[in-house]
Amino acid sequence: MGTFHQNKGELHGITVVVKTSGNEIFVGRCDEVRPDGVVLLDADVHREGEGDRSPEDYLRQAAQFGVWKKFDRLVVPTDRVVSVERLGEVEA
Amino acid sequence: MPYSEMLVAPMRAELTSAGVQELRTAEEVDAFMAKPSSSDLLIVNSVCGCAAGAARPAVQLALGQDLKPERTATVFAGQDLDATAQARSHMQQIPPSSPSMALFRDGELVFFIPRHRIEGRAAAEIAGDLQAAFQEHCTAATV
Numbered sequence: 001m002g003t004f005h006q007n008k009g010e011l012h013g014i015t016v017v018v019k020t021s022g023n024e025i026f027v028g029r030c031d032e033v034r035p036d037g038v039v040l041l042d043a044d045v046h047r048e049g050e051g052d053r054s055p056e057d058y059l060r061q062a063a064q065f066g067v068w069k070k071f072d073r074l075v076v077p078t079d080r081v082v083s084v085e086r087l088g089e090v091e092a
Numbered sequence: 093m094p095y096s097e098m099l100v101a102p103m104r105a106e107l108t109s110a111g112v113q114e115l116r117t118a119e120e121v122d123a124f125m126a127k128p129s130s131s132d133l134l135i136v137n138s139v140c141g142c143a144a145g146a147a148r149p150a151v152q153l154a155l156g157q158d159l160k161p162e163r164t165a166t167v168f169a170g171q172d173l174d175a176t177a178q179a180r181s182h183m184q185q186i187p188p189s190s191p192s193m194a195l196f197r198d199g200e201l202v203f204f205i206p207r208h209r210i211e212g213r214a215a216a217e218i219a220g221d222l223q224a225a226f227q228e229h230c231t232a233a234t235v
Contacts, residue, residue, distance in 0.1 A: 013141060015208035066187040066206040087208040 008032040015066070015087040016040070017059065020080040023048040025055055027067045027087060028074070037077045038084060042069040063090040094171045095139055104168065106148040107137060110155050113165040118178035121167065125182050128199030129162040131230040133222075134179060137168045138190040142211045147191035150210075150218035159226045161195065193222065197229045 011030040018026040018038050028043025044067035046058040053061070066087075094100075108114050112135060115121045124132075135151055137143060155164065167175040169190035180188055183201055191210055195203040203225040210218055 014211050063208075065185075065204065066189045066208060068187045086212065088211055088213070 011084065011086075017062070017083075017085050017087050017090060018076045019082045019084075020076065021082055022080060025058065026074070026076050027059075027062050028069070028071070030084070031073070033084070034075075035078065037075040038081055039073065039075050040071070041073050043067075043071045043074050044069055045071075059090055060092060063087060064092040094173075100139065100168065100171055103137060103139060103144070103148070104166075107135060107151060107166050110152045111164065112151065112155070113163070115165050115167050115175050115179070116172050118174040121175050121178040121182075124163075124165050125179075125199070128196060130198060131161040131163075131226075132196045132199075133161040133164040134182075134194045134196065135164070135166040136176065136179065136190045136192045136194075137166050137171075138207075139170060140191070142207065143191040146213055146215050146218055147193070147210050149215035150222065151193070153215055153219035154222035154226070157223055157226075159223070159230055161226065161230050195222075195225050195229055202229050 009032050012032055014030050015027065016030045016038075018040065020026070025046045026040055026043055028040030031039040031041050044062075046053070046055060048055050104114060113124070115124055135147070137148070154160065167179045169176045183194055183204070186201070186204055186206070189206040192207055193205040194201055205218065205221060209221070
């Protein structure tokens with residue numbers, strides 16, 4: 001028994017990695033994929049060149065333990081989205 | 093905002109009926125964590141679909157085997173807020189995740205399954221991960 005929201009698409013409720021055409025990678029729980037963008041909840045962002053972790057190291061750690069959220073909700077605009085994949089399918 | 097207890101009670105029962113001790117307050121969490129056994133499994137329960145379809149059935153499957161942790165306990169995220177916060181304080185290096193499962197050996201966190209390793213997977217697969225962790229970290233079988 002649980003709660004379901006099946007009208008929001010197959011990625012609803014799934015933690016995803018959104019790679020962009022810029023230097024940012026977003027990780028968050030997908031609320032829905034809309035024509036204007038990917039809506040993420042409890043999301044984190046990694047910007048290449050910030051901090052001491054490479055994008056690969058960031059994703060590896062995210063895949064192992066998850067991410068600390070920086071945003072309750074954000075929309076990654078469609079024209080910046082390069083790929084959306086499940087964090088659970090990223091090798092830890 | 094917590095859901096109605098009437099809605100949540102069956103979700104609690106899915107774990108407690110499998111022998112999992114429910115920790116409803118911060119004090120109960122502290123009491124549980126203060127005296128670690130050789131192996132303790134702590135499950136963060138949740139109202140979400142992946143808890144219903146995968147996490148709780150996986151725990152039931154894994155605990156149905158001979159080899160399992162000496163003690164198992166659960167807190168309910170979004171429902172028992174203080175208890176959940178206190179449980180997470182014992183996993184400070186890990187981002188909050190619900191549902192999730194944490195295995196402690198002699199009080200030290202040795203294995204963790206976050207929500208994103210539960211989403212979209214079959215209960216049997218997750219139970220297999222738990223059993224593998226039990227094989228590695230639970231030195232003595234309890235029946």
